[in-house]
Amino acid sequence: xxxxxxxxxxxxxxxxxxxxxxxxxxxxxxxxxxxxxxxxxxxxxxxxxxxxxxxxxxxxxxxxxxxxxxxxxxxxxxxxxxxxxxxxxxxxxxxxxxxxxxxxxxxxxxxxxxxxxxxxxxxxxxxxxxxxxxxxxxxxxxxxxxxxxxxxxxxxxxxxxxxxxxxxxxxxxxxxxxxxxxxxxxxxxxxxxxxxxxxxxxxxxxxxxxxxxxxxxxxxxxxxxxxxxxxxxxxxxxxxxxxxxxxxxxxxxxxxxxxxxxxxxxxxxxxxxxxxxxxxxxxxxxxxxxxxxxxxxxxxxxx
Amino acid sequence: xxxxxxxxxxxxxxxxxxxxxxxxxxxxxxxxxxxxxxxxxxxxxxxxxxxxxxxxxxxxxxxxxxxxxxxxxxxxxxxxxxxxxxxxxxxxxxxxxxxxxxxxxxxxxxxxxxxxxxxxxxxxxxxxxxxxxxxxxxxxxxxxxxxxxxxxxxxxxxxxxxxxxxxxxxxxxxxxxxxxxxxxxxxxxxxxxxxxxxxxxxxxxxxxxxxxxxxxxxxxxxxxxxxxxxxxxxxxxxxxxxxxxxxxxxxxxxxxxxxxxxxxxxxxx
Numbered sequence: 001x002x003x004x005x006x007x008x009x010x011x012x013x014x015x016x017x018x019x020x021x022x023x024x025x026x027x028x029x030x031x032x033x034x035x036x037x038x039x040x041x042x043x044x045x046x047x048x049x050x051x052x053x054x055x056x057x058x059x060x061x062x063x064x065x066x067x068x069x070x071x072x073x074x075x076x077x078x079x080x081x082x083x084x085x086x087x088x089x090x091x092x093x094x095x096x097x098x099x100x101x102x103x104x105x106x107x108x109x110x111x112x113x114x115x116x117x118x119x120x121x122x123x124x125x126x127x128x129x130x131x132x133x134x135x136x137x138x139x140x141x142x143x144x145x146x147x148x149x150x151x152x153x154x155x156x157x158x159x160x161x162x163x164x165x166x167x168x169x170x171x172x173x174x175x176x177x178x179x180x181x182x183x184x185x186x187x188x189x190x191x192x193x194x195x196x197x198x199x200x201x202x203x204x205x206x207x208x209x210x211x212x213x214x215x216x217x218x219x220x221x222x223x224x225x226x227x228x229x230x231x232x233x234x235x236x237x238x239x240x241x242x243x244x245x246x247x248x249x250x251x252x253x254x255x256x257x258x259x260x261x262x263x264x265x266x267x268x269x270x271x272x273x274x275x276x277x278x279x280x281x282x283x284x285x286x287x288x289x290x291x292x293x294x295x296x297x298x299x300x301x302x303x
Numbered sequence: 304x305x306x307x308x309x310x311x312x313x314x315x316x317x318x319x320x321x322x323x324x325x326x327x328x329x330x331x332x333x334x335x336x337x338x339x340x341x342x343x344x345x346x347x348x349x350x351x352x353x354x355x356x357x358x359x360x361x362x363x364x365x366x367x368x369x370x371x372x373x374x375x376x377x378x379x380x381x382x383x384x385x386x387x388x389x390x391x392x393x394x395x396x397x398x399x400x401x402x403x404x405x406x407x408x409x410x411x412x413x414x415x416x417x418x419x420x421x422x423x424x425x426x427x428x429x430x431x432x433x434x435x436x437x438x439x440x441x442x443x444x445x446x447x448x449x450x451x452x453x454x455x456x457x458x459x460x461x462x463x464x465x466x467x468x469x470x471x472x473x474x475x476x477x478x479x480x481x482x483x484x485x486x487x488x489x490x491x492x493x494x495x496x497x498x499x500x501x502x503x504x505x506x507x508x509x510x511x512x513x514x515x516x517x518x519x520x521x522x523x524x525x526x527x528x529x530x531x532x533x534x535x536x537x538x539x540x541x542x543x544x545x546x547x548x549x550x551x552x553x554x555x556x557x558x559x560x561x562x563x564x565x566x567x568x569x570x571x572x
Contacts, residue, residue, distance in 0.1 A: 002356070005359060005360060006359055009359045009362045009363045009367055019475070020471070027504065027507050028509075031504070
């Protein structure tokens with residue numbers, strides 16, 4: 001009995017202990033207990049919404065957590081964040097650190113790096129955290145809309161006040177409309193209502209008839225067979241024919257002027273040739289004069 | 304009339320005072336006894352082959368014998384509770400906090416509490432009755448006459464057994480319950496094994512585990528120490544045995560509640 005009991009107790013203790021140790025070790029491994037970690041220090045003027053253990057995110061992925069929060073001698077809050085070695089490559093010298101406070105849910109520290117090739121952030125450097133507040137952002141976005149809404153409400157209030165006021169514009173328009181429709185109901189036509197008396201309406205009708213007759217006559221004089229417009233059309237056709245003829249004449253003039261231009265060129269050549277001929281004759285005359293002197297021999301006076 | 308009233312008032316006040324003094328004395332005696340046991344626990348001379356034999360037997364009776372029942376209870380109760388919790392989480396749309404709720408509820412609160420209740424009901428009452436009977440039968444005096452240290456031989460193995468059993472069984476309860484939770488997470492949320500384990504791992508906290516461990520050790524220590532102390536209160540009459548067991552078990556219950564409250568306060572600090 002004793003041996004059996006010992007074995008059973010031994011098995012129980014060993015198995016449960018192994019299970020516990022394995023679970024704790026697995027948890028420690030998953031939590032990065034055995035990996036090297038870097039600690040970076042950030043600063044903030046306010047510790048509001050910052051808590052120890054808060055997640056540190058890069059591209060929405062948790063890469064670390066806030067280790068401690070403490071005040072320095074100048075009253076500035078120093079935030080130490082713990083980043084495992086495999087994630088420290090995302091933190092560069094140009095990284096920005098912002099505290100994001102969503103409308104709903106807990107705050108988180110977000111790291112953004114524009115250039116991953118820039119040098120790594122030195123653990124001695126203390127960058128400042130930028131506060132991003134969803135509530136304030138939302139209020140800012142809503143404010144213009146609220147202002148517009150306020151205007152709309154004021155206008156609606158004005159309209160309703162006008163409607164409620166018996167001496168208001170709307171009520172005046174309505175009473176005038178009532179009067180107008182009442183008058184319209186009493187009169188036979190709109191012209192009668194506008195003029196006031198049936199005689200005036202008849203006079204307007206007669207005038208309109210006269211205008212219509214006058215227009216018919218004018219139409220005949222302008223557009224009729226012997227009207228002004230057909231005659232104008234005939235004249236225009238004639239002018240077009242004549243213009244075509246003038247166009248041909250002008251072409252001829254152009255051609256003649258071109259010919260004249262060519263002739264002047266020939267004249268210049270002729271003149272050159274004449275000049276050459278005259279010069280040749282002049283030379284010839286000189287030569288002849290040399291050969292056949294036309295003057296008497298000059299008298300030679302002896303000493 | 305006025306004189307009688309005054310006498311009654313004085314009686315009531317006297318009774319309150321007596322109860323308070325008794326409670327304080329009992330608390331002080333328990334702490335003193337606990338201190339003695341702790342000292343013995345860390346003394347090398349306390350451990351002999353007889354002590355080890357008693358310890359093994361105690362672990363066998365407290366943990367190994369109860370194991371099939373305990374595993375059954377862990378799976379059934381744990382699964383039911385996990386199912387209810389999952390249903391509430393789903394209804395309230397708190398799936399994001401699934402891991403935190405599971406780790407906080409199961410590992411820190413539920414496992415130690417269920418384990419300690421089970422062991423207190425089964426073993427603490429047995430230890431209390433056993434010591435009281437030994438006291439009535441003067442077995443303790445006999446052991447003393449044979450120069451056998453009753454603390455080393457009787458009390459220490461029982462207290463150590465309490466600590467070991469509560470810690471191991473509580474851990475087993477946590478592991479079994481969280482494993483059965485996988486089935487519910489698959490059925491209710493369509494979670495895979497990887498996602499479920501990630502959710503649990505992300506929410507797991509070493510601080511919670513340490514608190515749970517300390518709590519289990521404290522539970523195990525006091526649910527065996529108090530019955531021993533109350534068993535020693537038995538007189539030579541057989542009728543004193545049930546009184547000793549009754550008082551001992553009430554104090555065990557008070558101790559469980561006090562430790563639970565203290566651990567909750569600690570976890571919120």
